[in-house]
Amino acid sequence: MPLYREVADDIEQLIHQGTLAPGTRIPSLRKTSRRLAVSLTTVMEAYRLLEDRGLVEVRPQSGHYVKLAAANAPPEPARTPTCDAPSELDAADLIEQLVREASQPGLVMPFGAAVPAPEFLPISRLNGLLSRAVRREPIVSQSYDSIPGRPELRRQIARLAVAGGSSLTADDLVVTTGAQEAISLALRVVVRPGDTVAIESPTYHGFLQVLENLHVKALELATDPREGICPDAVAEALSDGQLAAVVVVSSFGNPMGHRMPDQYRRLLVQRLRAARVPLIEDDTYGELGFEGPRPRTLHSFDQELATEDGAGSNVLLLSSFSKILAPGLRVGWIAPGRFRKEVVMQKYASSLATATPTQLAIADYLAAGGLSRHVRKLRRSFKDLVRRMITEIGEHFPSGTRVTRPAGGYLLWVEMPEDVDAFALHRAALAEDISITPGPIFSASGRYGNCIRLNCAVPWSDTVARAIRLVGELARSQTD
Ligand SMILES: Cc1ncc(COP(=O)(O)O)c(C=O)c1O
Known part of the structure; x- marks a missing residue:
């Protein structure tokens, strides 16, 4: 663990113990540097991290102070361990049922679906662009699009990818029916039945569904709630030569x-490249960081190395517009690198082509140039909603609850005491028309029975606050 994180953890513990009470000044940079015998730069980085964690604030010319709300903020979950062995998957039916329940109509509060509420998406503008597109090209629905998709959309996607450091042309891209089809295509071309694929733990359940469908085993690797998959765990898993991807x-x-630090990104890409094990990078939430510049993609690090060693790409990069524009339009994409030919053939076998009118609407939206402003607004709103939700969880969930501090997106991972059963909590919440997502569907081996995932992308209101309070009460009633 980097030294500055150890320093930040040390001070965070003092805050949670109440040794550093809300509103008090924390020791100066110099004092902490002397007390812990570390450099001033390390302490500065640690204090910045504490600011990111929402625990301290800077008062100009005065110093760092413990935020008033910090006392209520539950601690973060610990890094998860690597599983002893790969798991056979057998949960597709359960995942399908829970995902369906999470987004059923008529819910008071859809904390279970990983989609932003309609208030955050430019739906009416996209509807207008859809009808404009079909007026402009009246016979667009009469024929199949080309397999890789509309060139004008692919050109716009290539332009967008520059911000993540990836250098792509329209020819490098294949448009897909959402990121989910891109995941399916990527896995189909790099694995065979019986293979093992390494995944984060917890991981997005959509990966597990595809792996199960392909009769592939999943190996859950150590994952840090802030920094993502641990590159050393990947190195260890690679050492026995069994990983297919x-x-x-x-x-x-x-x-x-989580947001993987750049040094981990480089290391991960280097290791997988050296082992010739393909890396599938899902960048679906990449635009939604709360602070600083947009993170560089793993793909961009791989491109740098490919220029040096001339051995071609090893990363299949994929994303979609579902989390920032409209999940229902089902427009995603993949840059498959050296697997392009196989991905195009799989796309042909899977769906012939993506629907054309929706591609045109997204291409027109991007060409008009409003995306950056829209995304800046989303980042601000989601950051605020995530912060409010963490405070609310701190007040109403059972003591011993831990919650992540996401660096972007709008999802929270909540780890409750061992005696809370996430499935029972899900059923009790659903009876009140509130959806949440139980933790075990994010694991190949059935871990996380006491965890849930919450979607914070719902405009804040008394109803939201009441609903989250009720989920907390239901969880507490299991611990009494
Ligand atoms: C990490 C991740 N990848 C892919 C998807 C699927 O996205 P799409 O709607 O574009 O298929 C999701 C949706 O929740 C997701 O969270």
């Missing part, structure tokens, strides 16, 4: 919202 969400993962 690694699948990660490098930025603002589902469910933990």
